[in-house]
Every structure is written in C-alpha cells, then in structure tokens.
Amino acid sequence: IxxxxxxxxxxxxxxxxxxxxxxxxxxxxxxxxxxxxxxxxxxxxxxxxxxxxxxxxxxxxxxxxxxxxxxxxxxxxxxxxxxxxxGRSGNGEKRDVSDLARAFVEIVQVVGGDKPISALTKIFRGSAEKVTCCSSLLPPPDLSVSLRQRSALST
Structure with missing residues (x-):
C-alpha cells in the first residue's frame, strides 16, 4: 500500500x-x-x-x-x-493537445489567474452556466477551440 x-x-x-x-x-x-x-x-x-x-x-x-x-x-x-x-501499463495514448493548452492559457489571461480551477475548467469546457467567481459573473469567452475538442479532455 x-x-x-x-x-x-x-x-x-x-x-x-x-x-x-x-x-x-x-x-x-x-x-x-x-x-x-x-x-x-x-x-x-x-x-x-x-x-x-x-x-x-x-x-x-x-x-x-x-x-x-x-x-x-x-x-x-x-x-x-x-x-x-x-491493463493500463503501456497503454497510454499520445495526442497533441497544444491547441487546448493555448486555449486554457488564454482563458487564464482573459479571466484572471486568481480564479478557482473549477471555474476555469467550466469556462474551458464551454459550460452554458455563468460561473460565479470572486463576486462577478463570468460568461464563457469565445475561443477558437471547439467544444468537441475541449470535451475530449474529460474522456
């Protein structure tokens, strides 16, 4: 253990x-x-x-x-x-997530790095709900990465 x-x-x-x-x-x-x-x-x-x-x-x-x-x-x-x-050993999947990483960095720059990771994640995944964070409502920014690509990270 x-x-x-x-x-x-x-x-x-x-x-x-x-x-x-x-x-x-x-x-x-x-x-x-x-x-x-x-x-x-x-x-x-x-x-x-x-x-x-x-x-x-x-x-x-x-x-x-x-x-x-x-x-x-x-x-x-x-x-x-x-x-x-x-059965996981040796079965890792390699994918290029550079665009997704850039999109997340852009969210942090737009919204601010002092926000909780949960709020940033909701925005990143394109959640339709408005995220209440630090006494302000933050609408999901319009970024170039598609929702399909973002949701692929959660799988």
Whole structure:
C-alpha cells in the first residue's frame, strides 16, 4: 500500500530548501557548489518519487528496479503491479493537445489567474452556466477551440 499526497512532495521540498538556505549562509566556494549539487539531487529524487506515485501507464516494478540499476521490462512483471494488473501499463495514448493548452492559457489571461480551477475548467469546457467567481459573473469567452475538442479532455 502506498500512501501519497502531492503535498508530501511540497513539504519535503520546502524542508530541503530551508536546509540549503541555512547551509549556504555559511558556505562559500566549492563547499557552496557541493551544497547546490546536493539540493539538486534532492529535487531530482523528489521528482522521481512523484513520477513513481502518479504514473498510471508505466509498470511500477520496472520503475523500482530501474532505480536500482536493473533492466526490467513490463512483460516480466506478470501483472503483479497495479498498473499492469489493470491493463493500463503501456497503454497510454499520445495526442497533441497544444491547441487546448493555448486555449486554457488564454482563458487564464482573459479571466484572471486568481480564479478557482473549477471555474476555469467550466469556462474551458464551454459550460452554458455563468460561473460565479470572486463576486462577478463570468460568461464563457469565445475561443477558437471547439467544444468537441475541449470535451475530449474529460474522456
């Protein structure tokens, strides 16, 4: 069983940054560079942990054994990890969502980045309802991305 929340990453990242800040106040030259490298190593390891916890399409045994330097393919897993067991491993779909990403960024620019993600998502998906947000009614902006493309993201 894996207990994980993205906030765990944020907490550990902050702790590592605070530790680096304390050390760097008294270090200089090569010692400071060594502390920076340690900090970068901690960041990389945290990102690997997040990748491991959040992956839905990669064999977890493959990730674990790769971490220890072993070459292990998902075909050897025998459906012993949750992703292989569910049939998701290796079945990720690749699609170009550049237009959708640009449309979402445009919404954030038009509406404002201080709005809740739920309101931005409703606008992005072209919801007919007016979104009440921060004491103002926000009509869905007329953007070039079709509703069909937007709704494809929710599938």
């Amino acid at each position: 894996l207990y994980y929340s993205y906030s765990d990453k944020l907490v550990h990242d902050k702790m590592a940054q605070d530790d680096f800040d304390k050390k760097s106040a008294t270090l200089f030259g090569p010692h400071l560079e060594e502390a920076r490298l340690q900090r970068e190593n901690v960041r990389n390891n945290l990102n690997k942990m997040v990748e491991y916890c959040e992956t839905q399409f990669t064999c977890r045994r493959q990730l674990q054994l790769h971490y220890f330097g072993e070459n292990f393919g998902p075909d050897k897993c025998g459906k012993t990890c949750d992703n292989c067991w569910s």
